[in-house]
Amino acid sequence: MSLTLPLVSNSLIPHTPSLTIFSPSDTAFTQSGQPPLSILRLHFSPLSFPLNSLESLSLGAKIPSLFPNYSLTVTSTGDDVSLNGVKIKDSPVYDDGSLVILGVDRFFDTGFGSSGQNLGCSVKAGSDYYSFNEVSRVLKSKGYSVMASFLDLQLMAGFTDKTALTIFAPVDEVIKASLGDLREYSSMFLKHVVPCKIMWGDLVNLDDRVVLET
Incomplete structure (x- = not known):
């Protein structure tokens, strides 16, 4: 990941006061090869999430990513927190308060949860309004x-x-x-x-x- 960051810093990472990087391990890169930018975007969030903040989130909570219109989903909570089914390492790689780097064993899947329908606000029944x-x-x-x-x-x-x-x-x-x-x-x-x-x-x-x- 340290070799990837300089290559994508200009095209992928916006100038933002806070950032969380979910860094795949070397083994993940060895097994999967260099992923496309769409996958890498999932591993960056424009917000700072210290590990204790992640652990306090509720099941199903959404975390914004740099992949357009896609959020990561909290799939387990507590000491073994996971996002999109991928476990987060139990100690941060780096944390200076605004930039947080957390380790993960494998890449997030852009197709996670695609079997479920995201209704957004498309479900509307009736046209009457109430006070x-x-x-x-x-x-x-x-x-x-x-x-x-x-x-x-x-x-x-x-x-x-x-x-x-x-x-x-x-x-x-x-x-x-x-x-x-x-x-x-x-x-x-x-x-x-x-x-x-x-x-x-x-x-x-x-x-x-x-x-x-x-």
């Missing part, structure tokens, strides 16, 4: 007041009643038990909101491994 204020009131009456409060904040930020959303709302007890730091609440809210409307009948009929962008 977010009414939705917030109903949520609060049924034990989802934390999610209702965050929905209220989105209205203040400029959402309109014609913004199509699907909200997967944890009950208050679950949120309060799992989150101790108020700074984590915003991230939690965004992970539970899909920016399009999905009816229950559509949801239960989706195939396994369908991806919903949040």
Whole structure:
């Protein structure tokens, strides 16, 4: 990888204040040969991900890569974190706070998860809209007041009643038990909101491994 970096630094790596490189081992290069640029792009993320940050991510979390319109997926968590089914070495090769280099045994696969359909926001059922204020009131009456409060904040930020959303709302007890730091609440809210409307009948009929962008 050290020989590859100078060759691709101008054409592949943008000028960015932070970068994570998932560096394949020498054995990976020996077995696979020099990969095409499309594969190499998967091994660069324009964000800094120290190992402890990766270990704290939830299963299925997405990490942006330099491959256009493609994110790496967290496929195992904790001490044995893996992305796209490839295990991350348990100690960083290099970490200065802005540039992080983590070792991997093999190359990421651009076809990982291709058997699953990425719906993005293509699932939209019906054309009627509901008042977010009414939705917030109903949520609060049924034990989802934390999610209702965050929905209220989105209205203040400029959402309109014609913004199509699907909200997967944890009950208050679950949120309060799992989150101790108020700074984590915003991230939690965004992970539970899909920016399009999905009816229950559509949801239960989706195939396994369908991806919903949040």
